[in-house]
Amino acid sequence: MRCAAVPPGGGTDQTGSDLLTVTLGPVAHGGHFVARHEGRVIFVRHGLPSETVRIRLTEAAPDAKFWRADVVDVVDPSPARAPHPWKPADALAAATEGRQPVGGAEFGHIDPTAQRRLKADVLVEQLQRLGGLERYTEVEPADSGSSGGMHWRTRVAFAVEPGTGRLGMHPHRSNDIITIRSMPLALAAIEELTLWNVDFTGIERVEVAAPGNGSRPLILLVPQPPTDRGAVDDVVRRLPAEASVALWKPDGGSGDGSGQLTRLRGRTWVSESAGGYQYRVTGDGFWQVHRQAPDILMDAVLAGLDPHPGDRIADLYAGAGLFTVALADAVGGTGSVLSVEAAPGTSRDARRNLHGFGNVNIVQGRVERVLRTKPGGWGTVLLDPPRTGAGKQVIRELLRARPAAVGYVSCDPASFARDVGYFRRAGWQLAHLRAFDLYPHTHHLETFAVITPPDQ
Structure with a gap:
């Protein structure tokens, strides 16, 4: 780690870009840390709360509501700062070479335990601001081994x-x-x-x-x-x-x-x-990126929703059938699972992976359209939407269908918190919440929640 002391004030780096010295505030969603300079908010990457750092402005239009910047030197480091494990993504190393760091490991300079605490802080802030809910949940590590958050991307x-x-x-x-x-x-x-x-x-x-x-x-x-x-x-x-x-x-x-x-x-x-099941996934189809994510999330879903023989479940944004297979197994021949996926190729994967499950109805189409045309009556609904979340239209249909519980797998705390807010304004409750560090050395995290209607 290179934490060179630099004088306060302005200046330029070797690329000729403007430099500022600031003290960083709290973490913000998106991998940024909040700084202020002469009344201007600056979202800074590659820092830590309370650090005094030298930053290089990367976006600084005079009329912009906020600016963006990268850390290029550290005046007063946080105890949570650690050596970056990958030089191309190390902002300090990049600054000495007159270039920007590559994306994909923007939290690599942070101790892994501190990374998880920061992700938990982001989840708390998003739930409070967008969901109107005070809730703290620890972010669980995905790998209890000695990999140090490396070699996880499939x-x-x-x-x-x-x-x-x-x-x-x-x-x-x-x-x-x-x-x-x-x-x-x-x-x-x-x-x-x-x-x-x-x-x-x-x-x-x-x-x-x-x-x-x-x-x-x-x-x-x-x-x-x-x-x-x-x-x-x-x-x-x-x-x-x-x-x-x-x-x-x-x-x-x-x-x-x-x-x-x-x-x-x-x-x-x-x-x-995953979970003892085998899947075929088309090359451009969706599958969880972390090598342990499919098993971790399958276990979380089954534990949180607790499916029983005879249950009727809707698996929305079902992908290649990661959860559908396990849910169909759990509800047995007396139960049923509706699998909905919009992407044609991924839906074809689901048909292959669920071949032999006579209790599964696979529908290819947009979730909101399918919900408008399919009758309700599901005891449980599982959502695993893309980063943009389920959204108001889908949740409106779920409020109308009124299942006994909605399981929600999310890879984005902002869209998740927004959707929780839609449910809460209709009187529903966040009954269960877990968070997982399935993207070590990045700002991303995964959550699984169970949301229930007022009478549950």
Whole structure:
């Protein structure tokens, strides 16, 4: 860790950017810490509460409501500051090299225990401000082992630097590309592919999925438009033989938001595992990123909702069926599960994964539309929406259907707190809440809640 003492006041760094010295206040949602300078609010990354730091302004329009900045030096460090485990994302190291740090490990400079306390503080603040609720919940570690929050990502996305064809990543809120030679938050299986040595000329983006169960990884190539199949084939020949490879056009032209996958080598899907169940997940389909997240969240959902034989459950935003399989098993032949997923490819995965479960009705479509057309009568509803949350329309339909309990899996405390507020204003209660650190060294966290109507 480099904590060089610097004089107070203004100045410029070696890139010529404006520098300020500030003392940081509390953590804010999004991985920022709040500072004030001459009445102006500044959201600062790569700091810690109570630290005095030198910052470089990254967004500072004169008429902006607030500014943004990165820490470039530390005058008075917090006891929670730790050596960053990945140099490209280390703001202090980046500052000495005259560049911005890459995104993806913005809390890497913080002791892991302190990271979880800060995430809990963010959850408290969002619930109070957006949900009108005072509630403290500790953030539970995902890994009780000695990994130090490393080697957990089963999925990683890389940019490709034009001209060199080398893999890189973007700094926060930037289109710049910083080339990298490692990604230690990723599983060892991804690191061992050594994709940094491959020339990806002709490719715009590379995504890698390496299942936590050790099965065959998949590399998705997003080509530069217009697609040059000769250049793509050259890249495929350079890739390690142990990986499947597919061409991915994120907009497949169908208008439904789905992409188009073309098999180049091996298969276009990966084999995942959770709770003793096996899943097939299409390359561009959703699956939890942390290697232990599927098991952790499945256990939390089953414990929180406590499904019994004969229950009727709706699994909304069901994805490839991670929770649907376990819920269908729990309710048995006398019960039923409605599985709803909007993405066509992921819904097809669910049909394959739930083949043989006669008590599951799989519907492909937007959740709010399905809720308007399907009769209610569910004893329990499970929500696992994208980062934007379920939203007012979906919750309005759930209030009308009035299940005995709603389970809510969320990866964003702001949208979760907003939705809790919608329920609470209708008299519902947050009966159960857990939080998990499924994104170590980042500001993200995952929550699972059980929300119940007034008469429960």
